[in-house]
Amino acid sequence: MLNTPQKSQIPLLIGKKTRISKALILLNSFPFKTYQQLHLAFENASEAIYIGNELFPSSYFELSKPTGKYLPRFLLKLLTKISKNGFVRMIGNANCPGLYFPRLQEIYTTKAESLNPKCGLLIANILGNESIPNAIVIQAEPFMVLKIKNEWVHFGDYLNAMNSKYRIRTNKALETSKEYHCQLLSHHEANEWIPQCAKMLGHNLKEKTLVISSNLSAMLHTFSRVLKSDYVVFGYYRNKTLCGFISAIPNKNELYAMHIGLTDEAANNQLYQRMLYDLIGYSITTKKEFVSFGRTATEIKSSMGAVAVENSYAFFSKSTSLFYLVKLYKNYFYKSKKYTLRNPFK
Numbered sequence: 001m002l003n004t005p006q007k008s009q010i011p012l013l014i015g016k017k018t019r020i021s022k023a024l025i026l027l028n029s030f031p032f033k034t035y036q037q038l039h040l041a042f043e044n045a046s047e048a049i050y051i052g053n054e055l056f057p058s059s060y061f062e063l064s065k066p067t068g069k070y071l072p073r074f075l076l077k078l079l080t081k082i083s084k085n086g087f088v089r090m091i092g093n094a095n096c097p098g099l100y101f102p103r104l105q106e107i108y109t110t111k112a113e114s115l116n117p118k119c120g121l122l123i124a125n126i127l128g129n130e131s132i133p134n135a136i137v138i139q140a141e142p143f144m145v146l147k148i149k150n151e152w153v154h155f156g157d158y159l160n161a162m163n164s165k166y167r168i169r170t171n172k173a174l175e176t177s178k179e180y181h182c183q184l185l186s187h188h189e190a191n192e193w194i195p196q197c198a199k200m201l202g203h204n205l206k207e208k209t210l211v212i213s214s215n216l217s218a219m220l221h222t223f224s225r226v227l228k229s230d231y232v233v234f235g236y237y238r239n240k241t242l243c244g245f246i247s248a249i250p251n252k253n254e255l256y257a258m259h260i261g262l263t264d265e266a267a268n269n270q271l272y273q274r275m276l277y278d279l280i281g282y283s284i285t286t287k288k289e290f291v292s293f294g295r296t297a298t299e300i301k302s303s304m305g306a307v308a309v310e311n312s313y314a315f316f317s318k319s320t321s322l323f324y325l326v327k328l329y330k331n332y333f334y335k336s337k338k339y340t341l342r343n344p345f346k
Contacts, residue, residue, distance in 0.1 A: 030251055034230075035100040039093045041226045043213065049091060049122075056102060059095075061088035061123060062211060091124040094211040095219055098143050098294055099249070099256060101127050101311075121326075122316040129310045136315040136326050139336055142308035144293040144301035148283050155281040158305075166303060166344030170277065177274035179238050180266065185245060186233040190224045193235060197245045200261030220259065223247065234278065236262070236271060246275040248282075253289040255279060272297075276304060303342040 036057055039045055044060040091102055102124055129139050152158050159167055185193040198217035205216075213219045223231045227249060236244040244262030248255050257279055262271050276293060283291040293301045298308065317323040 030099040030249075030254070030256070032100060034227075035096070038096055038099075038223070038226050041222045042093055042095050043215075043218070044095070045093065046086070046089060049089075056091055057093065059090050059093040060086055061090045061121075062094070062213065087119065088121045088123065089119045091122065095213055095222075096258075097125065098292055101125060120317060120319045121322055124314045124316070125311060126314050127309070127311050129312045132314055134316065136323070136330055137312045138315070138330050138334060139310070139312045141295040141337060142298060142310055143295055144298060144306035145309050146280065146283075146291050146293065146301075146304065146306040148280075148288055148290055152284050155277075155284060158280060158284060161346060162305075162344045163346050166342075169303070170273075173270040173273040174277065176270045177266075180236040180243060180269070180271055180274065181238070182278060183235050183237060184232065185235040186224065186229075186231060186247075190221055193233065193242070193245070194220045194224070196242050197233070197235075197247075197259075197261055200242075200245065200263065201259055202261075203263075204261050220247075223249075223258070231258075234275070236266070236275065238266070244271045244275060246279065248279060250286065250288070255283045255286075255288045255291040257291065257293050273300065273304075276301065280304065298337070298339040299342065302339075303344055305344050308341060 039057040039059065042059065044062055046058045046060050048055045049058045092100065125140070126137075129137065131137055149161070152161070159170060162170065185197070194217055198220055201216050201220075224233075230251075231247065231249055233245055233247040235242050243266040245260070246257065247259045248257045250256075257276075260272070260275060262275075266272075279291055279293075291306075293304075293306055302308065315323075315326045317326070
């Protein structure tokens, strides 16, 4: 049960009516009750917040391993310091991105019924990239979503739908990674596979500033404990050694890819691509409507047929100085990633 929210003075303006593509609708179809249960199990879960008349979970915003790669170091240090005392809150939870978004349907102003008076900066991950009055909106990397076509009965049908250039690339990736054998890890006791998977996940994230929990093992345990059989984890072995894993959450009509980790050697052997192809095969076999690959590796995922779903971070603040600090970052430091979207199909 969500805690009863308490009032604060953060003005919150929630979106405009806009045309939403089918991909956007699909991406926002995760069951809210399940999302709440998962959210509340994380250590950074906080009080609920009202968005209009809808009660929505929120969390403490966490920053760890600030590398300065995407943000100036001085700004990272400042955000890290103020986030530790609950000054920065997030609608939803960064530990489970892409599962559920605040629904932005009409222009209306309300008070963010939030947390406690200490909250000075509120962050929301929203679908689309429209401007919102009284907020600073910064575009995020797109979520990559593949629609599973009705005529795809098995993986071979998906391959045959590609043009020859991308079919050759796919077959090469499968051939290069053929020595890696897939096993379902989530059928085993969590302590048997989570420590190794957390280590590989941490290795892949070592050059990035994290907004997820720094305790990756505890985070994976939370997914496994709360979702149980609704959290599937595939491990990839070579010579009886676990070299990579990918986890996903199957919903009624969708599959959400969540975490991925692998060794450097496995990455060189195109295991990353192989794991994504296996999720496509799994989605076809289990008759899903789409698979969400999450963010990052935009060009690779688009070459598999995934389309980009725009999303952004909206920043709200009752502090004028903090509001302009975020605005300063957007205007002078923020650089959107450049990528080229591919279409592999005939």
